[in-house]
Amino acid sequence: MNSIRLKLIIFAVLTALLIPACTSTTPSAPTASQPTPASGESAPQPTTAPASTERKVVVNWWHISTAEDHKALWQQFADEYMATHPNVDIQITVLENEAFKSKLTTVMQSxxxxxxxxxxxxxxxxxYxxxxxxxxxxxxxxxxxxxxxxxxxPGALGVYAYEGKNYDVPWDMGMVGIWYNxxxxxxxxxxxxxxTWNEFLEAVRKLKAAGITxxxxxxxxxxxxxxxxxxxxVRLGGQEAFEKAYSREGSFTDAPFVEAGKKLLELNRLEPFQDGFLSATYGDQATIMGNGKAAMELMGQWAPGVQKDNSPDKQGIGENLGWFPFPIVEGGAGDPGDAFGGGNGFAIGKNxxxxxxxxxxxxxxxxxQTRLAQIGIALPVVKGAEEGIEDPLLRVIQSSASVAPYFQLYYDQALPPAVGSVVNDSVQALLAGAMTPEQxxxxxxxxxxxELR
Structure with missing residues (x-):
C-alpha cells in the first residue's frame, strides 16, 4: 500500500481512538476472588498446538483489563496455554484505556x-x-x-466483520435496553x-398522570x-436500512431514519424527561434512576453499577430494578429480536x-468465557458460557443478546468518528427543537x- 495513503488512514483512525466510546463511563467490574474449577472438575485444557513445538514463537498480546483480578485471570489463561505449548511465549502488555489508544496509534503508524x-x-x-x-x-x-x-x-460476531470477512472476534457483548423501577x-x-411503542407511550402518560418523572x-x-x-x-429500518445507507446504496435521509426522528419527537411532546435534561450528564441520569426519582432509563448492561455508585447508600433501588427490551415499533421493518449495543473483542494483527x-x-x-463471567468481566458471547453469570438481570440481557439476528453497533463506533459526532449533535438539536427530523x-x-466517499 502507498505509504502516504497508509499515513492518511492512520491519521483518521487517530481521531477515532481519541473520541471516548459510549461506554466510557462504565465502572470497573466489581472485584471478586478468582474462580477455580468446581470439585471433581479438571481445569480447562488449551487447544492442540497447530505447529511444531520445535519452532519458538513469541505472541504479543495487548489488553486493557487493569483491575487486579481481571489481570490475574488473563495471565492465568496465558500461563495455561504456554504450559501445554512450550514453544510459545505470550508477552502481555496491560494498558489503561486511553493509554492503549495512544500507544496503538503509534505502532499502527509504524x-x-x-x-x-x-x-x-x-x-x-x-x-485498519x-x-x-x-x-x-x-x-x-x-x-x-x-x-x-x-x-x-452470530450477531456479536458480525460486529467484527467487514465485507464478509472477520478480522476480529468478540469476547463479550452487551445490549442497550430499558431499565425500570x-x-x-x-x-x-x-x-x-x-x-410496543404505543404501549410505551401509554406507560409514559400513566407515569406523568401519577406525578412521576x-x-x-x-x-x-x-x-x-x-x-x-x-x-x-433499528426498529423501523432494521439491518437493511443501515447497511444500505452505510454502503451508499441508500441514504441516512431514507424513510426509517426520518421516521425515527418523528417518533422521538412524538415521545418528547409528552415531556417525559426530567427538568434540565438537555444539559444533564449521564452521571445525572444515573443519579436520578439510582435515587428512585425517575421510572426508566435507556442504557447498556453497565447501568445498575452506575446507578448504585450515584445513589446515597451505594445500593441503587435494589430489587425494584427491572429490565425490558426496547419496544417493537408497529409497522417497522426491523426484526423484533434485533439488538443495539456493543462490547469488546480481540483484533488480530497482520503478522x-x-x-x-x-x-x-x-x-x-x-x-x-465462563470463568470470565464468574468474576464479572464479561457478558459472554460463546454458547453455554452464560452459566457463569450470577446476576439474574444480566442473564436476561445476555440471553436476549445471544439470539439477536442482527446487532447494531453504537453509531459513534459503527460510523467514522466525525459522523458519530454529527449524529450525537443532531439528535440533541432535534430534542431541543433546533432541527427537524429531516434537517x-x-x-x-x-x-x-x-467521510465515506
Whole structure:
C-alpha cells in the first residue's frame, strides 16, 4: 500500500481512538476472588498446538483489563496455554484505556501492530483492515466445517466483520435496553413492561398522570440521547436500512431514519424527561434512576453499577430494578429480536502467527468465557458460557443478546468518528427543537457522504 495513503488512514483512525466510546463511563467490574474449577472438575485444557513445538514463537498480546483480578485471570489463561505449548511465549502488555489508544496509534503508524489487541469493531476496525494492518481470520473461523464460528452468537460476531470477512472476534457483548423501577410502575398502575411503542407511550402518560418523572436522560452528554434515535431506527429500518445507507446504496435521509426522528419527537411532546435534561450528564441520569426519582432509563448492561455508585447508600433501588427490551415499533421493518449495543473483542494483527490465532481460540472457549463471567468481566458471547453469570438481570440481557439476528453497533463506533459526532449533535438539536427530523438526517447524510466517499 502507498505509504502516504497508509499515513492518511492512520491519521483518521487517530481521531477515532481519541473520541471516548459510549461506554466510557462504565465502572470497573466489581472485584471478586478468582474462580477455580468446581470439585471433581479438571481445569480447562488449551487447544492442540497447530505447529511444531520445535519452532519458538513469541505472541504479543495487548489488553486493557487493569483491575487486579481481571489481570490475574488473563495471565492465568496465558500461563495455561504456554504450559501445554512450550514453544510459545505470550508477552502481555496491560494498558489503561486511553493509554492503549495512544500507544496503538503509534505502532499502527509504524505498520507493526501487536499480534492480538483490544478492539471494539466498527469504523476503527474497518479503517485498519483497509490499511492492511489486520489479518483475515475468516478461514480459521470456517475451518473444520465452521467449528469455531459456530461457538459464537452470530450477531456479536458480525460486529467484527467487514465485507464478509472477520478480522476480529468478540469476547463479550452487551445490549442497550430499558431499565425500570418496578415500584414506580406499580404506583402508576402499570402491570407489565410495555412491548410496543404505543404501549410505551401509554406507560409514559400513566407515569406523568401519577406525578412521576417517566424517563431520566443526560442529553448534555449527547450519546445517551442518541441511543433513543438509533434504537428507533433499528426498529423501523432494521439491518437493511443501515447497511444500505452505510454502503451508499441508500441514504441516512431514507424513510426509517426520518421516521425515527418523528417518533422521538412524538415521545418528547409528552415531556417525559426530567427538568434540565438537555444539559444533564449521564452521571445525572444515573443519579436520578439510582435515587428512585425517575421510572426508566435507556442504557447498556453497565447501568445498575452506575446507578448504585450515584445513589446515597451505594445500593441503587435494589430489587425494584427491572429490565425490558426496547419496544417493537408497529409497522417497522426491523426484526423484533434485533439488538443495539456493543462490547469488546480481540483484533488480530497482520503478522500474527497461527499460534496467536490458536491462543485466541483458547481465550474464546466456553470454559474460559465462563470463568470470565464468574468474576464479572464479561457478558459472554460463546454458547453455554452464560452459566457463569450470577446476576439474574444480566442473564436476561445476555440471553436476549445471544439470539439477536442482527446487532447494531453504537453509531459513534459503527460510523467514522466525525459522523458519530454529527449524529450525537443532531439528535440533541432535534430534542431541543433546533432541527427537524429531516434537517437532522440531512446533516448526518452530509457528513457520511463526506467521510465515506
Amino acid at each position: 505498520g507493526e501492530p501487536p499480534d492480538i489487541f483490544q478492539s471494539w469493531g466498527g469504523g476503527v476496525m474497518i479503517e 483492515a483497509k490499511a492492511g494492518l489486520l489479518k483475515d481470520i475468516t478461514p480459521d473461523l470456517d475451518a473444520d466445517n465452521g467449528a469455531w464460528r459456530a461457538t459464537f452468537s 418496578k415500584a414506580l410502575f406499580e404506583q402508576a398502575g402499570i402491570t407489565s413492561p410495555p412491548k 417517566p424517563i431520566a436522560l443526560g442529553a448534555g452528554d449527547k450519546w445517551p440521547a442518541m441511543f433513543w434515535w438509533a434504537y428507533l431506527a 500474527a502467527s497461527p499460534e496467536a490465532i490458536d491462543f485466541v481460540k483458547y481465550l474464546t472457549g466456553k470454559a474460559q 437532522a438526517t440531512q446533516a448526518i447524510e452530509d457528513s457520511v457522504a463526506q
